Amino acid sequence: MSDNPADATMTLLEASKAGTVDHVRHTLQQGNVDVNAMGSLAVEEIGMEKDGTALMWASRYNRVAVVELLLRQPSIQVNRTNDARVSALYLACQNGNSDVVYALLACPDIDINQEAETGYSALYIASRNGHVEVVDALLTSPTIDVNFVNKAGKTALNVASELGYIGVVEALLKSPVIDANLVDDEGLTALLLASLNNHIEVVLALLASPNVDIDVVDEMGASALTIATDNSAIEIVDALLASPSINVNHVVESGASALYIACENGAIEIVNSLLACPSLDVNLVDEDGISALSIACESGHSEVVNALLAHPDIDINLRNKDNWSALFSASQFGHVDVVNALLANPAIEINYADKMLEMAKRQKHFDIVALLSYKSAGIESIHNTSGKLVLESLANTLCHELATNLLLLDLPVEIKEGNLVRRQEHSFSWTTFLDAKLPVASAVRQTCIDAILNHDEFKSHSQHLCHELAFTKDQYGRDVLEITDAATRKFFNDRLFFCGRYELFEGPPVHVSSTSVVAFAYDHDIFNHVFDEYADCKTGEMRQEGFVKCNQALGRWSTERNSADKQNARDVDLWRREFRTWDKDNSDQMCKDEFFRYCAQHFGRKFKVALKFMRNEDEYQRETHIRKRLSSNLVLHLLPTVDIPTFQQHVLLMEPINGDIKMTEYQYLLAMPAADRSLEDIFLKERPSDTKTRSYLHDIALSLNRVHKNGLVHGDMKKLNILRVHNQLKLIDFDATTTVGDKLGVKFSSGVLPPEMFYQLQDIEETKQYEEYWGSQTQKDPKRWYKLKPRNNFVVRSYRHGHTKNLPYTLVEATPAVDMWSFGCLMYQMLCGVELISTDINQDIVSDKVKDAATWTDELLHRRIENNIADESAQHLIKQLLVVNPTSRLSMQEVLNHPYFTGVFDLTEITSKLNEIGEINNSTQIQVQELTESISASQRLQAKLSGEMNAELKCTMDDMTHGILEANEVRVPTTFVLLPFKLNHSELGNPWSQEFKQFVALGKNISRQIPHDNTNLLEWIAAVRQVIQPLVDELKRGKSMYLYLIDEVTSEIVTSTDSVYPIEIPTTDDVFWRNGYPWIGKGLAMLTKAAKTIESCNENVENLDDFLWPDASITQEETQNVNSDDDDEDKADTTANLAQENNETPIYIQGTGSTIRGAELRQLAHWFTKHDPDHSFCGLKRIVNDKGNIVWTTLRSMDSPAKVELNRESVFGLP
Template identity: 35%
Template sequence: MERCQNEYTPLHHACEAGKERVVSALFKRDDIDVNMTCKSKLLLHKLVNDLTPASGLRLLLQDLPFSLDPATGAVVPVAKHHYSWTTFMDLSLAVSSELRRQTVQAVVNHPLYARHRASFVRELACATDANGRTALQITDATTRAFLNEQLYFCSRYELFDGPPIHISATAVVVNAYDYGIFKQVFGMHAASGHLTKAAFQACLQTLGQPAVASKSTESQHRAVDMWDQNKDGTVSEPEFLRFCDRTYGGKLRVAVKFMRNADEHAREINMRQGLNNADCVLGLLPMADPLVVKEQVAHLTLHHDLDMTAYPCMLVMPAADRSLEDIYLKERPNDNHIRSMLQEVAEMLLQLHANGVVHGDVKKLNVIRVDHHMRLIDMDAATPMHHPVGAKFSSGSLPPEMFYKLKNDGEVAQYTSYWAPHIQENPELWAKVQPRHGWVVKAFHGDPNAAPLPYTLEKATPAVDVWAFGVLMYQMYSGVELVPTDRNQDVDDSSIERAATWTEDELALRIQNKVANPLARDLIVKLLAVDPLHRISVKEMLGHGYFDVKLDSATALQKIEAKLEKLNDQVTSGFQTMNDRFDQVVELSHVMLKQVGKAKEDLMRGIFQATEVRVPTSFVLLPFNILEKMADDAEGVLDEAANFIRQGMEMGARFMNAVKSSKGIGSVVKLVLPGEPLYLYLIDEVLGAPVVPPLLPDKSKPLYPIKIETKSDEYVAFMATAMPYIQTGFKLLKGVNTVASMAKALGVPSLDKEVLQGVQDKIEHAKKTSSVFDFGVLQDAVEAHDTGAPVHRIRGAALRELERFFDANDQDKDFAGLGRTYSASGQVLWTSKSTIETFEKAKRPTQVEIPSDKAETKSAAGPTAHEIYAQLVKRPLDSERKVGL
């Protein structure tokens, strides 16, 4: 149908005339133009009573908030749309949940988006309304369940993109976010729809929060009271889910282990009975129904087309930081660090043995770091004490008594016949157990008494784990394996005889030649005794001189650590001297200055030149002004700060993922509920602590922390350009100093030691699990988005925007009392003026040239968020724009 002279369509005329039946009739025609609004009201509202899945599909496809590049699947935000999608998803719209679900199903299954369906569904679910709420949040339960089925494995697990974190012949492990665990845990512990205070703590324990659950009873009750909105002494499901949203971001990062063999899966679960809350083994988390898992895994394909049909069994555990293997290879730990980790492993083995269990597969891959502590995993090789051992193994860690030489053809035939069912069914298992030069591992499958074997099975004793611990320790100190192994840590063909026939003299000579540390050498010899009866016990091992070495405190770094430990003692015993000058806790020396400067230089590399900086570049965002908080809620304030720091670091990772995939960042940078502000605290880069100026003499609040309104149009742009500084600021924080600074601001005389340690641990853990901001990725994104952008100014764009922010919000350049100084390398450092005076008295190295404040800013190639940065880098350098936050 044609338009009239004023460009109105017949549908538009009918809408303005209020002829809803005519509107409905016209919309059913395929030959009319559709206008999305009428008199500032969505067409959707006019058609709501006559909507069908087909008409809803037609309407929604014309007003989606984004489009997809048909070739690459890249998400392209639509500059102007009318929020038809989120309006339709809002459960307040008067349509039935079934109609909404059917319409959404028609949208997500539209052929136009079939090639990139997963990305399309994810963007639809995360699309936000005018108030910043996601479609998934505001829709009805039926539609949400449908979308979750499309988005997540078993309707709850968002499996991470990319390759699995571990693949073996019997298991595949991937990281994931679990969106359903909080509701499940609530149901496990609630009575009549509510959690008592004891049940609330049980939930935290189930979620893997032992530090929280170990607090004093009074502290536990305060935590419940904080989230008990109705003040009835219990926590309802909505209240608990709000707590989980604030504490965990509405999802829990987990490790999902898919297993091939049902017997190993059952053994992993059974051997954990009574150990799930112990410190020695990483506990299991509640998970989806195994029947649902088995049904859905049949259709699951992971990275590089890895078909998961052969892995129908599943376990879920808390996500780890790193395995001991990764720590050894990537962190290159020193002697003291190795000793500390090995002591934790030994203590875990002692606890495991005390519970009558032998681990059976101790190796670096089966030791992981979680919340700063080492934990054992992979209990599928674990065996009750004195039961046959060998159902599962890594032969590179087995002691000599676990190997057997087949004596004749009859034994070879007997052995081959025993394993015959697996030769065709499971060729990877047969490759693991088949004879090599006549040697085999004393292994078995199924019932150890079901069929005769040419050898007698060994019994599980602590000596098996002690040998494996010795192999692990030898490798960490020598840098080589005791015997060469393949990628599954099984002895290779050429070395199996050596593994089975070690003599005491051969081992002693090997250890003498490869291990330099004399105490470590002596202990390894005792661990790798050929005769299991002569091996040192775990208890004796922990009493060995190797684990009783006093650290050499002569170096400057250890002196600084000692100072920090002294501060920690002050904090945990009640801040006895917290009213003294805070900046005198750490010894201000050239060594300290050099180390802090180097740390910042490593973090800021590629973002700007050291001589460019005219404003502070290290700050932290928190969801509150601490000066408005009450001292009697100090525990809650500190815990909230630590959790928010973790969320902020996770935001950095999501931001980089959005840049890499050319996705919008609006939802990524939303750290608080719509309308709630954030507060910017500058960081004293020497102390690694946020600066909190005291109240002014008239009791009014100082300028800092600066309030940032998150609903302003400039907020997203500010977060994009400030992201490098936000992430590096988090990295520069020191847990103990941050806690001390904030507690001082609250005027707290004392706090529980467990509370303080828990907050410090959360901050330090968040730092360890996050990565340094990758500015190079942003440069590539800007260049890809706009080849005409002057790349030589990309790196300077973030710094210029930060300078504009301070021009608008701190016109007097007060900077919360911080001043600028330099490390020996010329790296700018911002710290208190009294600290600077101390540095000046110590005489700054003469080779450092301090530029004048009028020096011209030099910019070099470096990147940031592509759409925002592409505009910023084209702006004239002398242009001024107020950042209205």
């Protein structure tokens, strides 16, 4: 601790501010510090004092313990102030530190009423800052001056009332000496200040005080009531009016009362409250003689005027100093509604109407002119000064005469040369007048219609005129019947339509029989009918179950495809979801107008029906009963219609249909939906057969082909956009159509878009860029943004028309390939009954399936198609449509030429193979016989057989190489042998020996059954297929088979010590047996080299000798000599001789590249990839020999330097 007193003082001040009691105590104990010393410290608060004693700093920052310690110092000066005359108590009160205040108040010397330089006391500053606890503490002091007035004349109660601190006000009002009526320098009391600032709680508290003067006024003569009225503070006005002593008629210096002020401001609630006061003088006037009614009329507040006119004491004809009445003021300022209200009052005096009429004309208030003189024929204009129709301006008070005169001036029709024709130029007065939104009495509408229909000018054209007036369109293209009220609609319907609702089609009926007549009609009342039938009779609104019943009655069926309940969704579930969508205010109710809009969206504005007029009651009753019992999926359901008595009354007056069918004998009526549907409806309700579906798809393909030939892409090809017209499907909805080459994506249905139309946003920046691009859509069109917003970071490559920049992706150019994918989706669903990807009612992809749609692979698509499409021809076509690469998709012309539509298949390859099979049929039998005989031959013949096998293998490899190079698809070895056992078994007595004999015997029997006559190829194929099936069954019977690869150079079976080969093929391997059938069925040529294959087993399986080569005297050395000396021809001859000698036919299986093509080779490649993922192929390599042929062999078997190995990348496309 420094001995310097200045340092000690700063230490004490800082410790007091920080609240470190020990530090303060230690400093005081040093004895070299003045406890009352003043010092400056840094403060964070702007405008706060920076000088103070230790007690002041501790009081300011609520350091209670430090304050108590300092107060125990004998020399402490508790009332000391700084330059601003601020004390410790003031600082504590200013900052709301009630505990410090209590500690300071405990000092007997404390000056509680000490005034700061600002003129504020401790109580005032605490009240001004709203510190209720501090005020409560100060009020405990008996010396407190609760009515202390600052320099501005305000008390603590004044400032708390002005600022709305209800807690402080309530605390101050508890003081028995409080004066609540003290005024400040502006003459405002606490009540006036609270009213002026609209503090209702403070006003209520003050009014509860018995000493408050409720009628006190300020310097301008304004009372609390007039102030609150001027502020439109209805709650305060009501609180003041609740006081029995209130002077409701008090006026300010200008003579305006509270009622006058409220009327001028148009405050209808305050006006109503004032009018309810019994002591109110409703006719008080200001210094200019203007009453509350006159000022309301002048200001144009019609609602206030109506309220005043309802008061029994109102003087409607009271005039001001200028002799103006309320009517004159309203006319002067052109307030039509006010003039209407005044003229409707029977007490109104209009004895100087001419003057007002002249003034209104001068001001060009033509609607006022019309009101003042509507009984005259002198209406000069149908518009007012703002260009608005006078009909609209006077809607509330239109009478029959005025409305009729105005309508006759602007009818949409006229008589020319004796004919009723439409007027080319008119201002839509007729449609405006009949619009239900115009507040005209329904009775006035109907009397005007009657008057016009019966007008002398139109009398002879009454029926024609009624039709023209009913179907006149407004400026928005809506018919009168659509926009008018229900009563007027019925008025027209009763005069225009059969039974007041059916607009019968002209011309002959749809069907005529001896007992019934069927005719088409538009039903103009069916939506109203079903609504009234199923709406709540109490509320007149429709609830959800009623909405469901309406849809059932109207026959609307679901078109939604949802991923969760695709197979089991019920129509009622769809309708309930739609009800919730249309229930905008979540009230669980739908009004009639909302229902009509819903029907207009889903059914159209007119509902086409088929009316069946029936002669016999029993037939009517029977058909009605049966139709009600049968499901609407089976029969055309009945629609709600008029009751039979009503129908029977109208049918008596019905004109003959088509001029010659009298309808009076047909006393019973059924109503049904008219025919024709969208493809969606056809698909869901008709369930067309495969043949019919093929016909529908062909119609669509023809139409789409024409679109493409015109250089266009439809862009939104889905079932909802295809309609049946005269049993032919037509495309609709071309608002997504784009010229080929232009950017695609302004409008779309994501459920039918190909993968290239989707994009995955890569990071937050791209997401932000995307959202900024579509920013305006998020607010202007939330539904469109819901369609566009990212889902799992995936979006459609869409854009706004004319705005192709600032997108995180490139746009897709329109090509027919987009429609081809959509057509593939359509074809897929039509054939298998499910969607390719789950979509909603608009055929947009559901949220959790967008990623699937964007990441299709050809393999996944093929698997989906194969699993769900049974027709192989359709399957083949769809596989060429649903292709990830758009350039690989078929064109629409190629689709039309596909066998699925033409029924013509390309048999060239099949014919070639059949010819080849026929040519080798005989040699196959001989080779099988040679194989059987070779088993019993000596080892000497083994070399010749091996040579012959090499020759045959060379020929086969040549064919296979050509097939590979031609198809470019042979990626795996195709020469292999299937054995029912593993090689290199050391035990001679293994069961496989017997099984192999049986297997060979079966092959011999099969070869003998193959017919030799192959002149009729189709019959020969059927016979061969039947014969070879047992061999296939034998391959799949019992234990697993084992696949060994064959070296195509040495003709040897390749064995290996690794775990991959031989590959075990269990009987449950459906993939191999299903896809391997073509390798077996097409490969009768495989049997030709069987002997050599079995011969090659000799090098690998020594224990076959006894079975294959019974002549053990022939040694291996002799065999090698034969192999080295004999040529290929000798080998073939020898083999043939041995086959004849032994009369047996050993069997082996070999695939050839020349006979396997396309999908079969790809399936074989997939199968090898699954079982040999590393493509080791037991050491075999794909090479080109010195003759340019491609063979599979081990490198050690090729000794010529000219042979080149094909790398894995070129063969398999592997990394």
